[in-house]
Amino acid sequence: MAKGITKRSENYSEWYNEIIKRADLAENSAVRGCMVIKPYGFAIWEKMQRALDDMFKATGHQNAYFPLFVPKSFLEKEEEHAEGFAKECAVVTHYRLKSDPDGKGLMVDPDAKLEEELIVRPTSEAVIWNTFKGWIQSWRDLPLLINQWANVVRWEMRTRLFLRTSEFLWQEGHTAHATEQEAIEETEQMLGVYAEFAESWMAMPVIQGLKTASERFAGAVETYCIEALMQDGKALQAGTSHFLGQNFAKSFDVKFVNKENELDYPWATSWGVSTRLMGALIMAHSDDNGLVLPPKLAPIQVVVVPIFREEADLAKIMEHIAPIVEELKTLGISVKVDDDDKYKPGFKFAEYELKGVPVRLGVGMRDLENGTIEVARRDELTKETLPLEGVAKHISSLLDEIQENIYNKAMNFREENTFTVDNWEDFKAQIEMGGFVMAYWDGTAETEEKIKQETKATIRCIPLNSIEMAGECVYSGKESAKRVVFAKAY
């Protein structure tokens, strides 16, 4: 590229920021730690939302919306939950400003102090379970399967675009069930939905597993997660699904009468994914030419770049490609024809590569003479000249092929960067080099903590569906039932 971006291999985080900037996805705002998601970035997020929302609906969930503010007394009710989130809460203490008598501008009106502080939601368990109290009386009211699309605020020390911002957009599911078994099934079902979304929409392979006690969601009995490996060898938690037991029901005094006419507390789950998935998408596939989008999430799947000098030539080219564009649209493919004459073709080629558009079609006067079209694919940066006849069908299957190809690439990368390690020296060396490190762990929080202190590696998850085979803990040498996934993480 003439105006190359920072190489991925040289400075990963600079590369990451530059992809976001040059693909026009988002920017830091003037507001501390907050992010502006720009139209192109938001278009991708909307496609993610749509796909996820359809999956939630297909599994029987309904959308609703709950308040932004959580009275402090609500947040306090579940003790562990309160403790876990206390350190990162934005708090509303006043409801009015007034002119500053000592100078220009405004000041907080001390007379407008709230009797009870309001917390800007860091998550909505508290408000939602307070609401559920009024919704649940009988086993007939269960299961209650609710999802909300919302913003939340967590006052993070250091922020990074998409990966960690003070305010972020997400989806949070909150469900209530009559039995423990059903709630656990729901937790696992939604983890499966996330894994399916990550793999078949984002083309990003994930490991499904359980968090250790120390990494568990505050107030949960069990936290399930999906973990993905980024191209710099660091892990990213891409989604979580929590089995909350009866903790919130008890804290918020939500009870129902079961079929045996006995009072019981319902069992709860909550699960969420956020705009962090955008960060995952960027880091999983992009290269030194910019963003690489899986076709299923690309706002523009095919871009047509006419190559012309004269207005008259453009008109001829448009006529030449019109049937193809029509056919692509009929096939449900989103096509953009960039007939802008302010930029030259070479500029446009680079621009659409930066934006990750999966397929680019180039058409010039040469093609008109030959009845051809140039088809370039973003994932492999290859191009070929094909007869115009039948090209729409070819493109349609090419998009599927690209979707599959980038998944396979990410999968190969993960496999090449997943290591099985059996002694402490190898463990430290491998963690330093990056990747998922599969090692035995004795199951204690002490060992987990010491490993974290000495290597900065955390247990990303205890994988589900792995073969149980006993071994010796890589750190303590004590007995261990199975290998867990260690990595440095975002």
Place this chain on the structure above:
RNA sequence: CGGGGCGUAGCGCAGCCUGGUAGCGCGCACCGUUCGGGACGGUGAGGUCGGAGGUUCAAAUCCUCUCGCCCCGACCA
């Protein structure tokens, strides 16, 4: 909150040590030639040098204070 770094044109930077007419690249505007991988030439617009105070005949440059941002750590979807 600890440790580093930076504030000069829309963006990226030089100038500061050693005070003396505020510069370069990109971008922007106009004209011409170009147009199948980020074009080239010409002309031009654009600045209270983050802010306040001080030293000086003279401050982007030296001194004091202040504000803001970025990076590294603790925290974390």
